[in-house]
Amino acid sequence: MAVTDIWQMIKRLAELSFWLLVPITLFGIPAYYALERPIIQPYVLPFLTRLMSELMDPASLTFKVILYPGFTFVVIYAAFLVLIERKLAAKVQLRVGPQYAGRYEGVLQSFADMFKALSKEVIVPAGADRLIFLSAPIISMVVAGTLLAVVPPSPQSLIFDSPVSLLLFFSVISFSPLVILLAAWSSNNKFTLVGGLRALHQLVSYEIPMVVSTLGLALLVGSLSLVDVVRVQERLGLPFLLLQPLAALTFYITMVAELERIPFDIPEADSEIVAGWVTEYSGVNHLLLYGGAPVIKLYAFSGLFTTLFLGGWLGPPPIPPDLWFHLKTFLVILSVQALRAIYPRYRIDQLLRIGWGTLLMLALINLALTILLMGAIQVV
């Protein structure tokens, strides 16, 4: 039997499935009760009750991963961040921005866009490598979601407390050029390939100053755990922004470049190479690659900046620690979004010169200064 015959048979069976519902309703349900409720009563129901009770308990891992600070929170937050970005850029450029979805100032625009993208067709271009092409958006979402596990909104609502969480963040981030390169290659399109190669150059060369800029801070803390970083800032009584201003500057610029945001949006430069490495993606894949993963990454990176340089969840008591963290993170996100409305795009040679010349030098100078400072403190 040929493959198409089997496929036809499966289709016919699926069409017949309605008629399966009738005997299931007539005989299946009475039989289920007559057999004293097998399978569902001893296994499925306890699982569901346990899931529900864990979803009610903020200290449980299920709650943290699914609700807060995990996916539900971040996805809704991301939807509003996209809206805020569009409104902000519009106000700066004397436009109005999205206005009609939702009763007030287009507040539901992101959700309208989301449903539109979900209802569109997923097109796989001819000559594309189907497996890699369709799995790239999912892997990119997984990479962005893994970052959320190590960024601590507060010690109570941290998903995964690792002794090497700073390194874990960087090693997960080092996946993204791989995913982008695969997506670009599998689309079988010249624009995506050019965009992918640009992304490769940009991400790989900016990872180095980013990691080096946090070395001085790790030396001061004596640990690679992000919780310890905030604890040390609490003991010192001042954020690392004041102790390590060079590192903060370098990290901020490399962060913007790693996020591929304006002025470093060279890999997806709209006016040159259509949409860069995302060109061939449509429908839900476009949603994941253009509106999902980058915005979640923006939140995760801003959270990391807040944790490293702005004191994380620390702040005067009437406001709870989680809210302090989110206030600071929101300010960082807003500053990154404001860059979009102000600056033009760099060329790739300028980008590489800034990365390997200026930023790496700044990061190394910061490291040397930190070592000198620590030596001076030990002598005194």
Next chain:
Amino acid sequence: MVDPAFLLVSGLVVATSILAIESRQLVYGAVNLALMFLAVAGMFILLDAPFIAMFQIFVNVGAVAILVLFTVMLVSTERWARVPRGREFWAALGTSGLTVLALVSIVARTGLADVPPPPAAPTVGPEIGVVMLGNYGVALVLLGILLAASVIGAVALAKVEKG
């Protein structure tokens, strides 16, 4: 009793490394190489060495695998000619399988599996630095010299003589 996580990770390492060599398409081979590096990082995590695991991912997946993928991508996407598997293939498979079986049976008889693992806490941070600069200081300096030499060599190769 063997740790099921260890079985899973080592199975992944073996499967992905075989796939990395045997893939008909070079890009899939490179992807499987990256997955293999990832699985080896999982092995380090099982050995309570998260620091080394993170550097395994950061260096090998983030740099080496990407470099390989970048090189492979420039090759045309046509499938490579399939080499028919002759008698030699099955002979080699049988020999290596017998060798692995013999090794496994020898290891199983030594009683190594019954030795309880040492109660180790994950080693991170300053302890690693002390060991690296103490016992392995000379090796570290030699590695540094090697890297510097290769960078200078790369610059010398890439430099275009003017005039």
